[in-house]
Amino acid sequence: MLEIEHLVTGYGGVPVLQDVSLTLAAGEIVGLLGANNAGKTTLINSLSGVYAPMSGRILFEGADVTALTPRERVELGIVQVPEGRLVFPDMSVRENLLLGGINRRARPGRARQMEHVLELFPRMKERLSQDAGTLSGGEQQMLAIGRALMAEARILMLDEPSLGLSPLFVQYIFGIIDKLHAEGLTILLVEQNLNLTLRHAQRCYVLERGRVAIEGPADAIKNDPRTRSAYLGL
Numbered sequence: 001m002l003e004i005e006h007l008v009t010g011y012g013g014v015p016v017l018q019d020v021s022l023t024l025a026a027g028e029i030v031g032l033l034g035a036n037n038a039g040k041t042t043l044i045n046s047l048s049g050v051y052a053p054m055s056g057r058i059l060f061e062g063a064d065v066t067a068l069t070p071r072e073r074v075e076l077g078i079v080q081v082p083e084g085r086l087v088f089p090d091m092s093v094r095e096n097l098l099l100g101g102i103n104r105r106a107r108p109g110r111a112r113q114m115e116h117v118l119e120l121f122p123r124m125k126e127r128l129s130q131d132a133g134t135l136s137g138g139e140q141q142m143l144a145i146g147r148a149l150m151a152e153a154r155i156l157m158l159d160e161p162s163l164g165l166s167p168l169f170v171q172y173i174f175g176i177i178d179k180l181h182a183e184g185l186t187i188l189l190v191e192q193n194l195n196l197t198l199r200h201a202q203r204c205y206v207l208e209r210g211r212v213a214i215e216g217p218a219d220a221i222k223n224d225p226r227t228r229s230a231y232l233g234l
């Protein structure tokens, strides 16, 4: 469904991602692991079109989307849940969700999708008119995922959904991720949390200083001694 070929992305002409290639099949949960600064967010932002790559290609269902704007990619269903949630704090939960579904493809189905999101997150239903900025961190994560679903995501890219959440909330959010996977959604799960990701993803890539250091099925990654070194620099 998604193919990244030899992607190089950087800032001010200095590459951060170096020759990254990665694939995502329809219906898969793929984990993207890596320590701080490995380039995980840079990769997600390259996929969503926030940063133009210096070289390399991104293919979505066989079509080259490398030159598309972020908005055009959302129209295709390439949607991210950004690091730190980035909900619109002064808007209500309802307004945040409706904005998520504003693209041309999603707009006609917004009412149905809203129902789906509120079923998934009953807590959002109780807080529809509350300002998003007054939600707890865990609730904001729910809202950020809900907002991405409202866009009729076909590939959902989650950037460190566990960040700053209590263990209970982390468990809950990963339960939701499993549920979305069971519904057939294709998911790119970016995480620092190694064990958690290995439990939920089918395949993983480990980024180390902007390069793919290891890739393979979750079990193989778990037992690969290089995984430890990618994290601890040992």
Ligand SMILES: Nc1ncnc2c1ncn2[C@@H]1O[C@H](COP(=O)(O)OP(=O)(O)OP(=O)(O)O)[C@@H](O)[C@H]1O
Binding pocket: 011, 016, 034, 035, 036, 037, 038, 039, 040, 041, 042, 043, 083, 192
């Ligand atoms: N907008 C930017 N301008 C310049 N450099 C940047 C920018 N964004 C990221 N970088 C640099 O790119 C490198 C990779 O950052 P990135 O945010 O992609 O890492 P990450 O793997 O997501 O880390 P974390 O786990 O801390 O979120 C870092 O050295 C960072 O300083």
Ligand SMILES: [Mg+2]
Binding pocket: 040, 041, 042, 083, 159, 160
């Ligand atoms: Mg990041």
